[in-house]
Amino acid sequence: xxxxxxxxxxxxxxxxxxxxxxxxxxxxxxxxxxxxxxxxxxxxxxxxxxxxxxxxxxxxxxxxxxxxxxxxxxxxxxxxxxxxxxxxxxxxxxxxxxxxxxxxxxxxxxxxxxxxxxxxxxxxxxxxxxxxxxxxxxxxxxxxxxxxxxxxxxxxxxxxxxxxxxxxxxxxxxxxxxxxxxxxxxxxxxxxxxxxxxxxxxxxxxxxxxxxxxxxxxxxxxxxxxxxxxxxxxxxxxxxxxxxxxxxxxxxxxxxxxxxxxxxxxxxxxxxxxxxxxxxxxxxxxxxxxxxxx
Amino acid sequence: xxxxxxxxxxxxxxxxxxxxxxxxxxxxxxxxxxxxxxxxxxxxxxxxxxxxxxxxxxxxxxxxxxxxxxxxxxxxxxxxxxxxxxxxxxxxxxxxxxxxxxxxxxxxxxxxxxxxxxxxxxxxxxxxxxxxxxxxxxxxxxxxxxxxxxxxxxxxxxxxxxxxxxxxxxxxxxxxxxxxxxxxxxxxxxxxxxxxxxxxxxxxxxxxxxxxxxxxxxxxxxxxxxxxxxxxxxxxxxxxxxxxxxxxxxxxxxxxxxxxxxxxxxxxxxxxxxxxxxxxxxxxxxxxxxxxxxxxxxxxxxxxxxxxxxxxxxxxxxx
Numbered sequence: 001x002x003x004x005x006x007x008x009x010x011x012x013x014x015x016x017x018x019x020x021x022x023x024x025x026x027x028x029x030x031x032x033x034x035x036x037x038x039x040x041x042x043x044x045x046x047x048x049x050x051x052x053x054x055x056x057x058x059x060x061x062x063x064x065x066x067x068x069x070x071x072x073x074x075x076x077x078x079x080x081x082x083x084x085x086x087x088x089x090x091x092x093x094x095x096x097x098x099x100x101x102x103x104x105x106x107x108x109x110x111x112x113x114x115x116x117x118x119x120x121x122x123x124x125x126x127x128x129x130x131x132x133x134x135x136x137x138x139x140x141x142x143x144x145x146x147x148x149x150x151x152x153x154x155x156x157x158x159x160x161x162x163x164x165x166x167x168x169x170x171x172x173x174x175x176x177x178x179x180x181x182x183x184x185x186x187x188x189x190x191x192x193x194x195x196x197x198x199x200x201x202x203x204x205x206x207x208x209x210x211x212x213x214x215x216x217x218x219x220x221x222x223x224x225x226x227x228x229x230x231x232x233x234x235x236x237x238x239x240x241x242x243x244x245x246x247x248x249x250x251x252x253x254x255x256x257x258x259x260x261x262x263x264x265x266x267x268x269x270x271x272x273x274x275x276x277x278x279x280x281x282x283x284x285x286x287x288x289x290x291x292x293x294x
Numbered sequence: 295x296x297x298x299x300x301x302x303x304x305x306x307x308x309x310x311x312x313x314x315x316x317x318x319x320x321x322x323x324x325x326x327x328x329x330x331x332x333x334x335x336x337x338x339x340x341x342x343x344x345x346x347x348x349x350x351x352x353x354x355x356x357x358x359x360x361x362x363x364x365x366x367x368x369x370x371x372x373x374x375x376x377x378x379x380x381x382x383x384x385x386x387x388x389x390x391x392x393x394x395x396x397x398x399x400x401x402x403x404x405x406x407x408x409x410x411x412x413x414x415x416x417x418x419x420x421x422x423x424x425x426x427x428x429x430x431x432x433x434x435x436x437x438x439x440x441x442x443x444x445x446x447x448x449x450x451x452x453x454x455x456x457x458x459x460x461x462x463x464x465x466x467x468x469x470x471x472x473x474x475x476x477x478x479x480x481x482x483x484x485x486x487x488x489x490x491x492x493x494x495x496x497x498x499x500x501x502x503x504x505x506x507x508x509x510x511x512x513x514x515x516x517x518x519x520x521x522x523x524x525x526x527x528x529x530x531x532x533x534x535x536x537x538x539x540x541x542x543x544x545x546x547x548x549x550x551x552x553x554x555x556x557x558x559x560x561x562x563x564x565x566x567x568x569x570x571x572x573x574x575x576x577x578x579x580x581x582x583x584x585x586x587x588x589x590x591x592x593x594x595x596x597x598x599x600x601x602x603x604x605x606x607x608x609x610x611x612x613x
Contacts (some may be wrong), residue, residue, distance in 0.1 A: 037543055037546040037547035058547075058551050063554075063555060
């Protein structure tokens, strides 16, 4: 005991001294400090806006409400995600990345997904069964580009801000893998999937916009896409840990099998079929009416 | 909380991030300037930090750049300008503008005035892009003073704001009449306006955006007729310290947030509230007006809503 004790104390003392000096030198995350809007701390990364608790609450409520009314306001949906992810949910997502070897690699290398980093023309030349080709085919079918994601501004921890940005940039890959389209019905299904997979509150709350769906869409969500999303999101591997840039030439089916995702029914095809059926019914009705009146 | 923070810092040190640009060491201008601004006593006049630079909100920028940056701000806010004004001032800006025009009483009543009834006033409204003040002036002259000849020239440096104003003019009876004209001009260089030609020069909530306020005031002096009136309504310093505390917190907290929610543009509204904060106080601005050669009536200004806005007036002396 006498021999161990003096050895232990200097070591423990040295470690705590090192910790104290490190934290003294580096900037503490803004969420740990109390400040007012009149003396915000310096930002932790470019574009960072440290928010007070009241501001964050206001942003969460305001952006949540307004993006529910007008889901086309992508910037508000992004702000809603950032305002509600702290402090627990985004940290948990980042920790899940740290626990996975590919996740750690992504955090170390910090890749960004833009149209320039992806080389879209090259992806079009890939074989039809690859992820890259499926992704570009989906982009073309939906008429969107990868550059439309807003920059993260309201997350205080710099690493968590990157995690949020990565999640946002990978959203299109989740769409492409599932084959779900960009209009409200498809987005709600993808958001439900993301909620079960990432745990971010914004994704879960976005599922409430399913309440604004039309009757047929609502029934389809309850019958097909909702159960698909909840089942697959919970069962699949963490999508945030997929290094998409390195998986572009993988076979899509093999990737789905590895991650544990089933492909849901083609929503566009179902809707087209429904439209055709409705149109034929209307024409038949009109013909019968014309026939009975003459 | 502190333990978690130090663990996070340790982890960050171990992993190290590459591409995410770190600006933690070098303070970002806007926010750190606000701390410095609070601590240092503000000088009597707002000097430029070094030769050739001026302030853009709390940032220090080259003079040539300020005009471009202000232009970008107003191009971005043009379409949602009115909604944002209503939300930021809780609708009070309408009362301010009504009072401003009523107080100036534009237009010469043909029955009571001694001047030529065919002439009317020649009013120049600077930075009046969306036409708020111009339409009020014309309405007041026409309906209250029965003056059908008073005309207003709306000048603005930003073509988007002018386009917005022209669009709104279509709903008024003045749209295609000679009584309303829109011209794109920089307040510091009004070459298209001849000397001694304007009866009333107004600028409402525009002066704080000028790169050189003194040059603009001297231009105003040049274009005004002797006896002409210079009237400026601008955000100013609140008198009451308790009210000021609430006002500042509303400005810096709520307004950029409303800008984000309604207009999708937090930065423009952050610039707006910073430029309001940097604007000279009532006495300083009155001194600037006097220095340009104007005679200043009475105290020189009138506070609105406790000093949130102030109306400054000056009269060009009749030599």
